[in-house]
Amino acid sequence: MTALTPTAKQSQPFYPSADGEPVAETYTHLYALLTTLEVLRQYLKGRQATVLGNQFLYYAQGFPKLRVAPDVMVIFDVEPGGRDNYKIWEEGQVPVVIFEMTSGGTQAQDTGFKKTLYEQLEVQEYWLFDPKGEWIEERLQGYRLRGESYELITDSRSEPLQLRLAVEGELIGFYREDTGEKLLIPDELVEALQAEVKARQQAEERAEQAEAMLARYRERFGELPE
Template sequence: MTISLDCEILYPDSDGQPMADNTLQFRWIVLIKENLDLLFADQPDVFVAGDLLWYPVEGHPEIRVAPDALVAFGRPKGERGSYKQWEEDNIAPQVVFEILSPGNRLKEMSKKQQFYDDYGVEEYYIYNPDRNDLHGLYRTAEGLRAIEEIQNWISPRLGIRFVLTGTTLELYRPDGRPFLSFLQLEQRAEQERQRAEQADQRAQQADQRAEQERQRAEQERQRAEQERQRAERLAAQLRALGIDPES
C-alpha cells in the first residue's frame, strides 16, 4: 500500500532579520513608505509596503527578498503577511527602495540587484544616508540599467522627484510638496492650526470693530435725531410766541 503525504509549503512572513540596523536607516524607511502611502492614498489599486517579504515564484519559499519599501501598481490595498506574487495576478512590485546601513555588504546588494532584475522590477532606488549617496536603476530592453543623472530625476512610475543636496536627499511629490516626517507633518499642521486661529481672531476683531463703528454711527444718528427734535420743539415754541424762527 502506498501512502501519499500532502506537505504544505510554508512561506514565512518573517526572515528573522530586523527592519533596520539603526535609527537613521529606520527613519528613512518610514519616511519613504509613509509618504508613498500618502501619495497614493486615493488610489485603491496601488499597494505600498515596507519590509515585506516578496515571494515571486510559487513552490519556492527560498526565493524571496524584503525590500525596505515597495510599490505594486494594479494591486489592491490591504493587509498582507507577505507578497506572494502568484496570488497578486502575478504582478511584481514595479518600484522598490533600499536604504543602506553600515552593515550592508556589496555582495548582498549585488544579489538584491540581480533579484530585482530577474523578477521584473521597473525602478530600483538605493540611498545611503550615512554617505548621502543615491543611486537608481530603471528597466530597459536589456534589463535594469543605472540612471546616469539622478539629480532632479523624476520617477516614471511614481512621479516623485529626487534632489540630492550637499547634506541629504529631498523627495518631492508631483505637486511639488516635499516628503515630510510625521513630526514635520504634525508641526506643519500645528502651524496651520495656529494661523487659522489667528486669522479667526483677526476676523473676530474686525467684526468687533465693525460693530463698534456701527454702534457709534447709530449713536451719532440718535444724537442728530435728538438735535432735530429739539430744534423742532424750539421752532414750535417761537411760533407760539409769534416769532418766526426763520427770521
C-alpha cells in the same frame, strides 16, 4: 490483488512572514525606511496600489526559501492595504519600484544578489539610499530597467512614480513632477497642519476684533451709511 490506498494529500508549503531579524541596521536606516514608506503610502492613497516595508517578497511558488525582504516596495494594480507577506504568483504583479536603505555592511548584497534578482524579476526601478554616505558619495543611486538590464539613472526621477527624488540630510525628499510640490514627511505634515490651524485661529481672532470694533462704532454713531 493488491488493494489501492489513497495517496496522502501533499501539505502546502509554509511561507513565514518574519524571521526574527532586525528591521534595519541602525536607527538612521530605520527612520529613512519608515519615512519613505509613509510618504509613498500617502502619495498613492486612493489608487490601486500598495506600499510595503521590510516584508517578505516570495517569487517562486512552492519554494518558501526563495524570498527577499525589500526595505520599501511599491506595487501597482493590486488591492490597496497591507499584507503579512507578498507572493507574486497570487497577486499577479511584480513590484514596480524598490528602495533599499544601504550601508557599507549591505553593499555587496544590495549591488550583487538583490540587484540581479530585481533585474530578473523585471522591477522597473531599483533605488539605493545610503543615509550615512558610507559608500555612495551622493547617497542616492538608482537603476532603471531598459530591455533586460538595469541602467544607471542620471536625472533623479522616478518614471513609474512621476516623482523627483532629492537627498535631504538622512532622508529622501520626494517632489511631484506635475506641480513641483514636495510630499511632506510625517513631521513636516504635522508642522504644516499646526501652521494651518494657527493661521485659522489668527484669522478668526482678527474677524472677532473687527466685529467688536464695528459693534462699538454702531453704539456711538449708529449704523454705517450706505
